[in-house]
Amino acid sequence: MKPYDILAIGELNVDLILNRIDGQPEVGKEKFAEDMILTLGSSTAIFAANAAALGAKVGFVGMIGHDSFGDLIRESLRAKGVDTSMLIESDTLSSGATIILNYGEDRAMVTYQGAMATMSFADIDKSVFEQTRHIHISSIFLQPALNADLEKVLAYARSRGVTTSLDAQWDPAEKWEFDYARILPLVSVFLPNEKELMLLTSSATVDEAIEKIKPYVNTAVIKMGNKGSLLVCKEGEAVFLPSFLNREVVDAIGAGDSFNAGCISRFVKGEPLSECQRFGNLMGAINTTAAGGTGAFTDKAKIEAIARNKFNQFITL
Ligand SMILES: Nc1ncnc2c1ncn2[C@@H]1O[C@H](COP(=O)(O)OP(=O)(O)OP(=O)(O)O)[C@@H](O)[C@H]1O
Ligand SMILES: [Mg+2]
DSSP states (O other), X not given: OOSEEEEEEOOOEEEEEEEEESSOOOTTOXXXXXXXXXXXXXXXXXXXXXHHHTTOOEEEEOEEXXXXXXXXXXXXHHHTTOBOTTOXXXXXXXXXXXXXXXXXXXXXXXXXXXXXXXXXXXXXXXXXXXXXXXEEEEOGGGOHHHHHTHHHHHHHHHHTTOEEEEEOOOOTTOOXXXXXXXXXXXXXXXXXXXXXXXXXXXXXXXXXXXXXXXXXXXXXXXXXXXXEEEEEESSSOOEEEEOOOOSSOSOOTTHHHHHHHHHHXXXXXXXXXXXXXXXXXXXXXXXXXXXXXXXXXXXXXXXXXXXXHHHOOXXXX
């Protein structure tokens, strides 16, 4: 028995969110915000928290600074039931932070990447690969050092009999450098959204992108927003599964990460891929019923109740 079902390897940062600001920021001047929230950021953290809420044993491998933001990140993950003993603390770099200036629907953001940008394969204690059944890697373009070592990490996991999933997420630099022919054969479950898949493969359509990845992919589940998702396996046609449509979306922040948490929490249980896809769709839908990425995932009973009451799905976690 391994102590962890899933180790999440990804970015960690705090979000400092300023609301109700009296005008646009101007160099040399000062503005007031009437409201401020300091909270755990990072989409991989949403994945880890929600996979833990669904009952998986989850640990996090990420790099933070030796500072109070690092303490906040560690405590927030722990409060969500995620094991933080494998977090790496940098002696020289601060924890990452995103400053978000909120203006209604629009927001201006500045991110200091800090420690998360520097974590490489060499920083990761190799014994962690012996302690988990599965490794989930996310947000590679926010972690240049890890991205440079991506093939090494995945190949090492494979050599230890550990299955893997990858959600590359958005590339802020919009370069989309991704050697899918080398990387995808090492990934058990690839989890892009439609747009990212097209950009990662320089394709004009999703169909063209699927043709390109097909020779290399083991399994891909492609997220399609409120339409649902598409399951692509080595053999056979892609299988579209419509969403459990929520017409009263509170917000869709973290829907993709909740989809990943649902899909992978089933995958590590050895469930059929069609069931992993269905559970991903359901958790993506549940995510949209409450504010933020983790609002709907407070405890098992509440998740089961939302599945039953809003989507007529009877699940037991
Ligand atoms: N309005 C909705 N109703 C029901 N399900 C939804 C809705 N919006 C999203 N989903 C579900 O959530 C999944 C993931 O959403 P999406 O495609 O937006 O992922 P993403 O682009 O990776 O998101 P993120 O911005 O969180 O990274 C979808 O595949 C779908 O199953
Ligand atoms: Mg996403």
